[in-house]
Amino acid sequence: MKLLVCVSKTPETTTKIQLTADQSDLDKSGVQYIMNPYDEWYALVRALELKEAVGGTVTILNVGAADNDTVIRKGLAIGADDAIRVNTDGGSSLYIAKQIAEQAAGYDIIFFGKETIDYNGSEVGAMVAEFLGLPYVGDASNLEMNGNQATVTRDIEGGVEVVEVETPFAVSAAKGMAEQRIPNMRGIMMAKRKPLNVVEPVDFPETTQVNHYELPAEKTAVKLIDPDNMEELVRLLHEEARVI
Amino acid sequence: MVLVFAEATNGKFKKAAHEAVTYAKKTAEVLGTDCCALTIGEVEDAGQLGVFGASKVLNVGGPGVAKFDSQVYTAAIAAAAKEVGAKVIVLSHNSTGKNLVGRLAARLLAGSAPGVNAVPTANGDQLTVRKAVFSGKAYADVTLTTEYKVISLAGNSIPVEESGAAVAVESFSPELPAAKTKVIETKRVEGTTPLPEAELVVSGGRGLKGPENWGVIEDLAEALGATTACSRPVADVGWRPHHEHVGQTGVAIRPNLYIAAGISGAIQHLAGVNNSKTIVVVNKDPEAPFFKAADYGVVGDLFEVLPKLTEAIKEHKAG
Ligand SMILES: Cc1cc2nc3c(=O)[nH]c(=O)nc-3n(C[C@H](O)[C@H](O)[C@H](O)COP(=O)(O)OP(=O)(O)OC[C@H]3O[C@@H](n4cnc5c(N)ncnc54)[C@H](O)[C@@H]3O)c2cc1C
Numbered sequence: 001m002k003l004l005v006c007v008s009k010t011p012e013t014t015t016k017i018q019l020t021a022d023q024s025d026l027d028k029s030g031v032q033y034i035m036n037p038y039d040e041w042y043a044l045v046r047a048l049e050l051k052e053a054v055g056g057t058v059t060i061l062n063v064g065a066a067d068n069d070t071v072i073r074k075g076l077a078i079g080a081d082d083a084i085r086v087n088t089d090g091g092s093s094l095y096i097a098k099q100i101a102e103q104a105a106g107y108d109i110i111f112f113g114k115e116t117i118d119y120n121g122s123e124v125g126a127m128v129a130e131f132l133g134l135p136y137v138g139d140a141s142n143l144e145m146n147g148n149q150a151t152v153t154r155d156i157e158g159g160v161e162v163v164e165v166e167t168p169f170a171v172s173a174a175k176g177m178a179e180q181r182i183p184n185m186r187g188i189m190m191a192k193r194k195p196l197n198v199v200e201p202v203d204f205p206e207t208t209q210v211n212h213y214e215l216p217a218e219k220t221a222v223k224l225i226d227p228d229n230m231e232e233l234v235r236l237l238h239e240e241a242r243v244i
Numbered sequence: 245m246v247l248v249f250a251e252a253t254n255g256k257f258k259k260a261a262h263e264a265v266t267y268a269k270k271t272a273e274v275l276g277t278d279c280c281a282l283t284i285g286e287v288e289d290a291g292q293l294g295v296f297g298a299s300k301v302l303n304v305g306g307p308g309v310a311k312f313d314s315q316v317y318t319a320a321i322a323a324a325a326k327e328v329g330a331k332v333i334v335l336s337h338n339s340t341g342k343n344l345v346g347r348l349a350a351r352l353l354a355g356s357a358p359g360v361n362a363v364p365t366a367n368g369d370q371l372t373v374r375k376a377v378f379s380g381k382a383y384a385d386v387t388l389t390t391e392y393k394v395i396s397l398a399g400n401s402i403p404v405e406e407s408g409a410a411v412a413v414e415s416f417s418p419e420l421p422a423a424k425t426k427v428i429e430t431k432r433v434e435g436t437t438p439l440p441e442a443e444l445v446v447s448g449g450r451g452l453k454g455p456e457n458w459g460v461i462e463d464l465a466e467a468l469g470a471t472t473a474c475s476r477p478v479a480d481v482g483w484r485p486h487h488e489h490v491g492q493t494g495v496a497i498r499p500n501l502y503i504a505a506g507i508s509g510a511i512q513h514l515a516g517v518n519n520s521k522t523i524v525v526v527n528k529d530p531e532a533p534f535f536k537a538a539d540y541g542v543v544g545d546l547f548e549v550l551p552k553l554t555e556a557i558k559e560h561k562a563g
Binding site: 011013026097121124127131137138159164176208211214220222227228238 | 312313314315318337338339340342343344345346347348349350351353354355356357358359374375376377378379380381382383384385386387388389390424425426427428429430431432433436437438439440441443444468479486487489492493494496500501511512515518519521522523524525535536537538539540541542543544545548549552553555556557559560
């Protein structure tokens, strides 16, 4: 099976979000980057498991500038065979999806993470599927293959839906699909020699812009309630916060 | 015209659909136009969406749409947008909506704003709309610069408002492709409100010490009519199911009330819950970082505090 895993780079999860003085962007100084956890822990690892079970190749695809190579090399160290980077700083989700679609023809399964933990968009996978005319299953927490037929469990509100779909298709991976793998020394050494092909983007218009950011309002100081007086807490929740 | 897809589950609308229609009506007002609701599949009382502001309701029926498929539903919504001349499309940012926003955007070459929290502002032909990013650590104002625009609304972001009266439902039969996915089974936990939709949430962390102790969380949740949640390590070790895991790498929620017991308040946990309207923290460590993000705090042993709180809630409810 030819498997493609689309990965992106996100700020590390402990990052304290700060904005530039004019609030037009994030203050990126000192921010550490990681591979988006859903891409790494679930999408990539499930693709590797399928390759181990039935044979084939796992290719990593990233749309981004050269400083994304560290994240791509990590994916290679975890076990992917090769990688493609589309060399662009482009921003809109649709622009990125278009670049992915240009590279993604001919794969049996195109994996995504269910969302990036920075933009929380949950949209690129479905966009790529639409560009390629493929079926798409979002928020998948389980995926089993039987020949060219997949049985995919996707998370829905308060439960799951089990769906059958034939290759080729696109899927976004949620928690439960696989277990995180830590790259070992051998993987890290081998990753250095695996092919990472850099290709140039195709022309496509930007469809969105983000020109302004806000931080949530600071909380006022916490009101401490005597642990022996829960009636008081209930009164405050009812009369002051008006939530019960 | 603004088109809103109002999803029905087993033929009935949930709060998310009423929120989406209210939101679409407000967006239509900003643009000086009307809002049309689209329903798909068999729906009871679809015309009731008029109450929430739809001036027109379309229904696409038939066996081809009885089960969800993102390609088929995208084709139906795009066809409805063309039919009524809508350039702005509103969806709910739930599991169905997340399968559709991107597809619709690609199909219509539209700018999209997934998971927004506020009504957009218009500037000429552009719309700007605010969404949470970093699972709630910040907000971004996204400007859509394209002719078509697709927006999905995060749950519990705006109150449902009634602004009209029921309207007649028009049947609409666009040409649709055959589904390439086949739904085999749909399983839902009955009885409780699913976490992403819950207004009241009671959450437990490692401070609970073990799965056998969850009774104190469940009793409180039951007394309140709340949904239960947990921190990530608790789900990772299997004390609680994965779907209860909230935070930056779990479910991001914004209920009216979030009660956290035995959770330290790590930055990745806060990211998914700090948009809750009111936060109550119960922790025996007065230095726990969660207290900085809380509205009300109780410094104490959760095994003593929670049963007392449960009793107090029951007394309050009894009148
Ligand atoms: C990449 C990454 C992503 C992550 N994503 C998430 C995420 O999405 N969600 C998430 O929750 N975490 C996430 N984490 C983990 C996070 O960093 C914390 O480790 C986790 O939230 C801690 O869980 P906890 O608060 O339950 O446990 P602990 O940090 O161990 O806290 C337990 C708390 O219970 C209190 N306590 C103990 N006994 C009692 C008692 N009897 N009465 C009252 N209080 C008591 C203690 O004082 C302590 O504050 C992530 C971590 C990483 C690295």
